[in-house]
Amino acid sequence: MVIGQITDGIVLDHITAGRGMEIYRTLGLGSLGCTVAMINNAESTKMGRKDIIKIGKIIDLDFTVLGYIDPGITVNVIRDGKLVKRDHLTLPERLINVLKCKNPRCITSSEQELDQVFRLADTQTRTYRCVYCDSKAK
Amino acid sequence: MRSLTDIKELTVGEIDGLIETALDIIANPKKYEQRCDHKKMATLFYEPSTRTRLSFESAMIELGGNAIGFSSADASSAAKGESVADTIKTVACFADIIAIRHPKEGAAHVAAINSPVPVINAGDGGHNHPTQTLTDLLTIKREKGGFENLTVGICGDLKFGRTVHSLISALSRYGGIKYVLISPEELCVPEYVKDETLIPGGIPFEEVRDLEKAMPELDILYMTRVQKERFFNEADYLRLKDTYILTPDKLKEAKPDLCIMHPLPRVNEISVAIDSDSRACYFRQVQNGKFIRMALIMKLLGV
Known part of the structure; x- marks a missing residue:
């Protein structure tokens, strides 16, 4: 299968195989109005199989959300056909208004104008906890 | 600031x-x-x-x-x-x-x-x-002379008992502490206390149901109240509230220098007959x- 190179845009590489569509939906790529290519189960020497998303336009990406969904992703920014920037994502230290605290005793349950803030409590287990009540993100 | x-x-x-x-x-x-x-x-x-x-x-x-x-x-x-x-x-x-x-x-x-x-x-x-914890630490300092090499029994509502979580977090930073966590299964310490403090710190702890069996090894017994205000369901509160009641006969096997603490208020988890025992520290704690x-x-x- 041949998918053409992009001149200006973003390539999300090293997406865990099977997570591509979740990222596509979360980032709202379907409503961009430009070419978006989704490649599922591409062969990868590093990962065995991976997903890749090519976006035919340079957009502002929420790296925090992206890093939370799949911290192994590589973000390549292409300008005039050349790679101008490459970011390797990691799990974000804080998530603001990405998750919602489910603890009914948490202050965020009664004061809903508060930002929903979670901190990374354990990188290995990818555990996030609410900064207000310490409840684990579910 | x-x-x-x-x-x-x-x-x-x-x-x-x-x-x-x-x-x-x-x-x-x-x-x-x-x-x-x-x-x-x-x-x-x-x-x-x-x-x-x-x-x-x-x-x-x-x-x-x-x-x-x-x-x-x-x-x-x-x-x-x-x-x-x-x-x-x-x-x-x-x-x-x-x-x-x-x-x-x-x-x-x-x-x-x-x-x-x-x-x-x-x-x-x-x-x-946190200020209850500081109070508890000052009490332990005054009663036991320091914080090291103590076996600390914490009994009652370890799930909703906020004083318990703070105390475990603070005492765990001193050496030689061992915890005996005594509670009904429904009220045991939250996961985050174990995941973030006890397990990574390599701090010895055991979770048990029987207060009397644990008594002989304790240097400190920290009693807590089952807190009615934390339950969404009154039936659960009624079922659990009398699980542990400390009475003089339960202290028979206790160490002579045991320090009995309680953040207060108590309901019935420490019998008033204990108040005159020199090991009862809870009013000095206040x-x-x-x-x-x-x-x-x-x-x-x-x-």
């Missing part, structure tokens, strides 16, 4: 410093009676309290300062729907330091990040209660609360 919402915000050195100051206040009270001259503390209590509020207010008064505030949410603009953040910004216009108790977990954190003056968490739901709060107020105000 600094606040205290969680005991983990204090280093071991800072805790030791507060305890030293409290011991000096006990020994030389006159030296401290003008330290907070013309300073005001606001005590914002959205939940009922006897000891904590009066302890904060008497601490401030004994330092030469004054106390203002409210003792129920109904007596504040919270009853009109005012947010914690707005209340704090308002109160900070009148007070030099704020102590807040609130039924919701994390309310003190919201207060601290919105306040231009120091905020002290006086209890946020079942979450944290008194220690005032001294350590005096030390903390001075530290946060920088006086």
Whole structure:
């Protein structure tokens, strides 16, 4: 299968195989109005199989959300056909208004104008906890 | 400006410093009676309290300062729907330091990040209660001489007991502590206490159901109340509330220098017959609360 190179845009590489569509939906790529290519189960020497998303336009990406969904992703920014920037994502230290605290005793349950803030409590287990009540993100 | 919402915000050195100051206040009270001259503390209590509020207010008064505030949410603009953040910004216009108790977990954190003056968490739901922990540490220091090589039994409601979580977090930073966690299965310590403190710290602990079996090895027995206000379902409360009742016959196998503590109020989990036993420390613990709060107020105000 041949998918053409992009001149200006973003390539999300090293997406865990099977997570591509979740990222596509979360980032709202379907409503961009430009070419978006989704490649599922591409062969990868590093990962065995991976997903890749090519976006035919340079957009502002929420790296925090992206890093939370799949911290192994590589973000390549292409300008005039050349790679101008490459970011390797990691799990974000804080998530603001990405998750919602489910603890009914948490202050965020009664004061809903508060930002929903979670901190990374354990990188290995990818555990996030609410900064207000310490409840684990579910 | 600094606040205290969680005991983990204090280093071991800072805790030791507060305890030293409290011991000096006990020994030389006159030296401290003008330290907070013309300073005001606001005590914002959205939940009922006897000891904590009066302890904060008497601490401030004994330092030469004054106390203002409210003792129920109904007596504040919270009853009109005012947010914690707005209340704090308002109160900070009148007070030099704020102590807040609130039924919701994390309310003190919201207060601290919105306040231009120091905020002290006086209890946020079942979450944290750092000044109770400082009180407990001062009590252990005075009763046992230090914090190392102690077997600490904590009994009762370990799930919602905020004093328990803070105490485990603080004591775990000293060496040679072993915990015996005594509770019904439904009220055992939350996962995060184990995941973030006990397990990574390699701190020995066991979770047991039987208080009497655990008794002989304990240096400290920390009793807690099953808190009715934390249950959504009254039937669960009624089923669990009488699980552990400490009576003189249960102390038969206890060490002669056991230190029996309780953050109070008690309902029936410690029989009044224990009060006259010299090992009962809980009313001495209340008194220690005032001294350590005096030390903390001075530290946060920088006086």
